[in-house]
Amino acid sequence: MSTRTVMVYRRFERLWHWTQMSCILVLLFTGFAIRGLHRLIDFDTAVTWHTGAALVLLGVWLFAVFWLFTTGEWRHYLPTTQGLGKVIRYYAYGIFQGESHPYHKALLRKHNPLQAIAYGVLKLVLFPAIWVSGIVYLLYGLWQGLALGTGWLGGVAFIHVAAAYAILAFVIIHVYLLTTGHSLREHLMPMVTGWDQVDLMPEEEAYLLKDEPGRIR
Amino acid sequence: MDARSAPPRAARLAIPILSGLLGCLLWLNPGPGRAEEPPLDSDMHFRIVADLAPTDRASDSTADHTKFKELQGPFQSGPEVTQACLACHTEAGKHFIKSLHWTWEFIHPQTGQKLGKKTLINTFCTNARGNEGMCAQCHAGYGWKDDNFDFTDQTKIDCLVCHDRTGTYYKTPNSPGNQSCSVMFEGKAPIAWERVAQSVGLPGRENCGACHFYGGGGDGVKHGDLDSSLKRPARALDVHMDIDGLNFACTKCHVSNRHLVTGSRYDVKAHDLGGTGKPGERRDVATCESCHGAQPHHATSVTGIKLNDHVNRIACQTCHIPTIARGGVATMVDWDWRTAGKTKDGMGYKEKNYTQGNGEHVATYKSIKGSFAYDENFAPHYGWFDGQMHYTTIDTVFDPAAGAVAINAYQGAADDPGSRIWPFKRMHTIQPYDKGNNTLVYMHLWGEDDDAFWGTYDFGRAIAAGMAQYGIPYSGEYGFVETESFWPITHMVAPKEDAVACVSCHQQDSRIQEIDGVYVPGRDRGGWLDTLGLAAVGLTLLGVLLHALLRLFGRKKGAHA
Numbered sequence: 001m002s003t004r005t006v007m008v009y010r011r012f013e014r015l016w017h018w019t020q021m022s023c024i025l026v027l028l029f030t031g032f033a034i035r036g037l038h039r040l041i042d043f044d045t046a047v048t049w050h051t052g053a054a055l056v057l058l059g060v061w062l063f064a065v066f067w068l069f070t071t072g073e074w075r076h077y078l079p080t081t082q083g084l085g086k087v088i089r090y091y092a093y094g095i096f097q098g099e100s101h102p103y104h105k106a107l108l109r110k111h112n113p114l115q116a117i118a119y120g121v122l123k124l125v126l127f128p129a130i131w132v133s134g135i136v137y138l139l140y141g142l143w144q145g146l147a148l149g150t151g152w153l154g155g156v157a158f159i160h161v162a163a164a165y166a167i168l169a170f171v172i173i174h175v176y177l178l179t180t181g182h183s184l185r186e187h188l189m190p191m192v193t194g195w196d197q198v199d200l201m202p203e204e205e206a207y208l209l210k211d212e213p214g215r216i217r
Numbered sequence: 218m219d220a221r222s223a224p225p226r227a228a229r230l231a232i233p234i235l236s237g238l239l240g241c242l243l244w245l246n247p248g249p250g251r252a253e254e255p256p257l258d259s260d261m262h263f264r265i266v267a268d269l270a271p272t273d274r275a276s277d278s279t280a281d282h283t284k285f286k287e288l289q290g291p292f293q294s295g296p297e298v299t300q301a302c303l304a305c306h307t308e309a310g311k312h313f314i315k316s317l318h319w320t321w322e323f324i325h326p327q328t329g330q331k332l333g334k335k336t337l338i339n340t341f342c343t344n345a346r347g348n349e350g351m352c353a354q355c356h357a358g359y360g361w362k363d364d365n366f367d368f369t370d371q372t373k374i375d376c377l378v379c380h381d382r383t384g385t386y387y388k389t390p391n392s393p394g395n396q397s398c399s400v401m402f403e404g405k406a407p408i409a410w411e412r413v414a415q416s417v418g419l420p421g422r423e424n425c426g427a428c429h430f431y432g433g434g435g436d437g438v439k440h441g442d443l444d445s446s447l448k449r450p451a452r453a454l455d456v457h458m459d460i461d462g463l464n465f466a467c468t469k470c471h472v473s474n475r476h477l478v479t480g481s482r483y484d485v486k487a488h489d490l491g492g493t494g495k496p497g498e499r500r501d502v503a504t505c506e507s508c509h510g511a512q513p514h515h516a517t518s519v520t521g522i523k524l525n526d527h528v529n530r531i532a533c534q535t536c537h538i539p540t541i542a543r544g545g546v547a548t549m550v551d552w553d554w555r556t557a558g559k560t561k562d563g564m565g566y567k568e569k570n571y572t573q574g575n576g577e578h579v580a581t582y583k584s585i586k587g588s589f590a591y592d593e594n595f596a597p598h599y600g601w602f603d604g605q606m607h608y609t610t611i612d613t614v615f616d617p618a619a620g621a622v623a624i625n626a627y628q629g630a631a632d633d634p635g636s637r638i639w640p641f642k643r644m645h646t647i648q649p650y651d652k653g654n655n656t657l658v659y660m661h662l663w664g665e666d667d668d669a670f671w672g673t674y675d676f677g678r679a680i681a682a683g684m685a686q687y688g689i690p691y692s693g694e695y696g697f698v699e700t701e702s703f704w705p706i707t708h709m710v711a712p713k714e715d716a717v718a719c720v721s722c723h724q725q726d727s728r729i730q731e732i733d734g735v736y737v738p739g740r741d742r743g744g745w746l747d748t749l750g751l752a753a754v755g756l757t758l759l760g761v762l763l764h765a766l767l768r769l770f771g772r773k774k775g776a777h778a
Contacts, residue, residue: 034723035738035739035747036739036742037742037747039724043718043720043739044718047520048519048520095764095768095771096767096770096771097771140526144529148631148632148633148634149632150632153735154741157741158746164750165749165751165754166753172761176765179765
């Protein structure tokens with residue numbers, strides 16, 4: 001086994017990530033304005049930007065879902081308990097002792113087990129909760145006649161806002177974890193350039209060198 | 218206009234008909250003749266119109282009435298002019314006597330209640346019934362002063378009050394009333410009947426306004442969205458009636474068919490789904506939607522699309538009339554009858570302690586009416602409204618201890634598709650009621666006799682007489698009860714750039730704070746979700762911070778790999 005510099009986040013994935021990040025920031029900021037938590041922008045401006053950013057993000061997600069399933073990349077998010085204990089122990093204890101991260105990226109496992117579970121929950125629970133409730137909310141004009149005087153819209157808003165708080169908490173932890181490596185740059189750059197250090201099996205290395213030479217340095 | 222010049226009626230006015238002891242004392246006083254100037258503000262004018270010129274109303278009529286030989290006169294009276302009108306407009310009389318402007322009576326199709334000024338009690342001067350000598354000045358007819366008026370006599374129709382285009386036509390009370398009110402109508406130039414008759418045209422704003430601007434006993438008193446400022450409004454006051462712009466007459470929206478005018482508040486179309494209708498279809502309502510359609514906002518932006526989602530639940534008026542009484546004329550919001558009847562030297566008087574936006578001083582006390590409070594340029598009251606009102610009429614028994622009696626309670630609910638959030642002017646009043654029977658009362662206010670409150674200042678006698686006149690049971694004991702009334706707001710539509718901003722409702726301190734049954738983003742945050750959510754975010758930040766501190770602490774202490 002050898003450690004090589006491999007293209008792990010390809011162009012689409014990086015574009016997806018940063019578009020999603022921008023949209024989520026806009027959505028959080030405008031969403032909390034709509035909820036009434038701050039008044040840094042006009043209500044109608046907030047609604048306009050919130051709607052626009054949501055539509056962009058939904059478009060990105062459509063592509064991302066298609067990409068994940070056609071490329072088989074979705075397997076990166078399969079939950080596993082292998083090595084999970086070590087990672088938890090690291091964040092809860094080892095990190096304070098100056099230990100190194102116990103996980104090394106593999107070609108078919110670019111996320112550590114904790115990451116995979118966290119992203120899996122995000123993608124399978126929080127994101128669906130927010131986009132399903134968001135679309136239902138957005139289409140209020142179509143169903144409002146069926147819900148006169150009921151708490152349905154309030155219920156939709158409840159799910160939407162609850163998911164938003166959870167996503168904000170995720171964003172905080174996600175960004176914080178960038179600082180836990182040797183440097184911020186070490187964690188950030190793979191999502192910028194796509195290249196990262198990956199432990200390769202000899203077969204993987206041989207495959208990349210022969211069939212995808214552009215993915216390995 | 219000067220009430221103090223010496224008109225022909227001065228002889229009658231020279232004899233003060235004051236009743237009671239004070240009256241007798243005054244009678245012996247050598248000085249109260251009309252040669253003497255009346256004390257300041259003893260006159261009880263409720264309508265002083267300085268701007269007599271008619272508004273510009275473009276006519277596309279094919280007839281020039283000045284050329285009609287039937288209108289050359291001479292005419293000595295209104296009914297003579299009416300007969301000339303009806304000679305050509307052969308069906309107009311038959312049509313008109315069915316209209317609310319003539320009958321003052323409206324049987325509500327849904328509630329079955331008998332409404333109309335002929336019977337209703339309001340929260341202002343309380344009742345026209347029995348006081349027609351004064352109140353029927355605003356009846357579109359001649360001579361209604363008591364129950365003997367013949368509602369089938371078409372010659373008594375007053376065509377001119379609506380169709381005069383000279384601005385010089387006016388009406389006076391149909392009976393003289395008591396001395397305390399009799400200085401109101403002196404000094405007016407006699408009506409030039411021929412000139413007025415030949416001027417006729419479709420009504421301008423001042424024709425409708427002659428009554429509708431002055432409802433409740435003075436300029437702007439009753440409605441809050443109808444006052445003399447709408448005679449020549451700027452664009453900011455009313456985008457449709459803007460004298461330099463659209464310059465709409467009232468009848469542009471209040472279309473009529475056979476003299477039946479649409480848009481009565483007795484049967485409000487609170488949610489018009491008909492929209493503009495097909496080309497050529499006649500508009501039969503006075504709603505905004507009848508011109509602007511049911512999806513009135515441009516659907517080319519998110520805001521426009523969202524606003525079109527709102528029209529299902531929110532009346533156009535709610536956003537497009539940001540504040541009421543904003544033309545410089547204040548509207549009355551509070552009336553307390555309990556203080557009525559105070560006199561100075563035996564004379565009724567006024568106190569004018571409110572200066573309204575246009576600089577005029579308006580009465581905060583009148584001996585004949587009591588104490589008043591005003592407001593102007595203020596946000597209306599909002600409520601779910603389906604167009605129906607439930608009136609407290611003379612025969613409605615209420616519980617005076619159960620809070621303010623709604624003279625007209627508006628009906629509507631969040632779960633009713635026909636209801637929308639509407640703006641209202643809320644009027645608060647303390648007025649007399651029958652303490653024994655727990656009903657409202659008719660007061661005999663206007664008259665030449667000693668029971669008329671406007672002269673005698675005796676509630677007991679005025680109520681007893683007002684009730685007895687119509688055979689309505691009266692316990693003999695009166696008290697004062699708190700009442701409120703609600704006036705749907707629909708005029709003073711602002712230009713779109715001045716419409717209520719989204720955030721006015723979508724915030725914690727919302728304009729529609731009291732509106733229930735609907736989730737309003739921005740207003741309805743709070744509760745445990747946001748507490749929990751913010752706590753979770755806060756704890757996450759705290760956890761991250763602690764984690765970072767521990768790392769820093771560990772790194773200093775130990776070796777880094």
